[in-house]
Amino acid sequence: MENYDVKSEVTDKFSLRGRVFNKIREDILSGKYKEHEELKEVAIGEELGVSRTPVREAFRQLELEGLIKIIPNKGAYVTGITTKDVQDIYMIRSLLEGLCARWACDHITPEQMDEMEENVYLAEFHASKGHLDQMAELDNRFHDILYEACDSKMLEHLLKDFHAYVLRVRKKTLASEQRSNASNNEHRKIMEAIKEKDKDRAEKVAHQHMINAYENMMKNGLCETYDAPDPGSEQ
């Protein structure tokens, strides 16, 4: 009855287990728990009103998601992201977003195409009004639509993972008005290429979009990472 997802996310966001998992995940992504901070099972359990068991299970999943690192018999620590990690992710993403856009040309549904088009128009409207929050929201949504449109559970899951991952360090990327206009432009190009089913162009512009986003982020120092995670031990 249910389709068999391959890389499946946590099955039910509304089960208790799912709630615990998502809450901790949110808290890490939002920055409530800082990098390298130790997460105590009992403390988090009490905060959420549950015992250690569901917390531990959530920890195991968060470890595989890469958000925390569990050292046996010691504890769970929020992972640090280095500048190189971010750079690597953007390079990987640039390839995969290109592939995603290519596949979307063949598999996008009319509904998804409509939403993508609407997204671009809305983003341009909010850009003209300087509505930063809405723009960030629309930017995220644009990519989600794209991921869903490629009609590949594998690729969609992968890209959503990476997307969430970089959100931890990409706090204010779109803050610059200049970049947000450029970004909207690039979204429009991607959208149009997909609409015209021009696979090569779609792949190329989606690829370039990531490269541009990355370079902007780095150029403006909008990426908060620790390059020397353990001061005093190495490098």
Added chain:
Amino acid sequence: MENYDVKSEVTDKFSLRGRVFNKIREDILSGKYKEHEELKEVAIGEELGVSRTPVREAFRQLELEGLIKIIPNKGAYVTGITTKDVQDIYMIRSLLEGLCARWACDHITPEQMDEMEENVYLAEFHASKGHLDQMAELDNRFHDILYEACDSKMLEHLLKDFHAYVLRVRKKTLASEQRSNASNNEHRKIMEAIKEKDKDRAEKVAHQHMINAYENMMKNGLCETYDAPDPGSEQ
């Protein structure tokens, strides 16, 4: 002291938790547990001589690895892999292996270069003798060396995941003598390109290597998947 891995694998393969996780993982990859088979916590716990708790935690991780799907209050089921999934993975891998080879040009250590060269020579030797097991082993190891040589924890982890994933369905890919010779040839080309630090060529041949492997697998029907995971419900 320890470096902070981003996408970290299960931390300690030799801890009890790690052992349970790896054992179940092995059993799925080896085919002991068939696709869509339900995994019972107590049964597996008894088999491994542990209680449900470690088994459950292993399940949570296996779910995120994509090997099983957990339906709340129902059970854990070995995921099915469709032909499309395999196809998608190979397309994704072809891009990422290309990137990996490119990065390896810059970051490979002399020791890794030596091992890769040795691997190629050994593989050719065993090919001439018809030693199938050793050839499969060397083939897997070649890719692992490549993944490690790119010096990117992110990419290495991703590719190792995918690699293990397709091993589930790619049982006898190298069985054909013709393909194994071609594969060795391609490995040699990758190795030589990296040795000469020719990034463009390295990326291209690594990319093509995946495409060829995929086409061979599909052409010969060496991929065992279920395309209709739930007979009678849809399609």
Added chain:
DNA sequence: TTGCGTATTATTGTATACAATCTGTATAAA
């Protein structure tokens, strides 16, 4: 026989108890 409703059983979800391990401190010896 078939269909429905209830009871029983099996299995998962959660909490708790206990064991093992690690960390930090205090004390004593060099």
Added chain:
DNA sequence: TTTATACAGATTGTATACAATAATACGCAA
């Protein structure tokens, strides 16, 4: 003062007990 050691506390690892849920079997009526 420094170092080593032993103890105490905290924290994680595992097992078990109990609760909730789903699957099954059974009985009864149509």
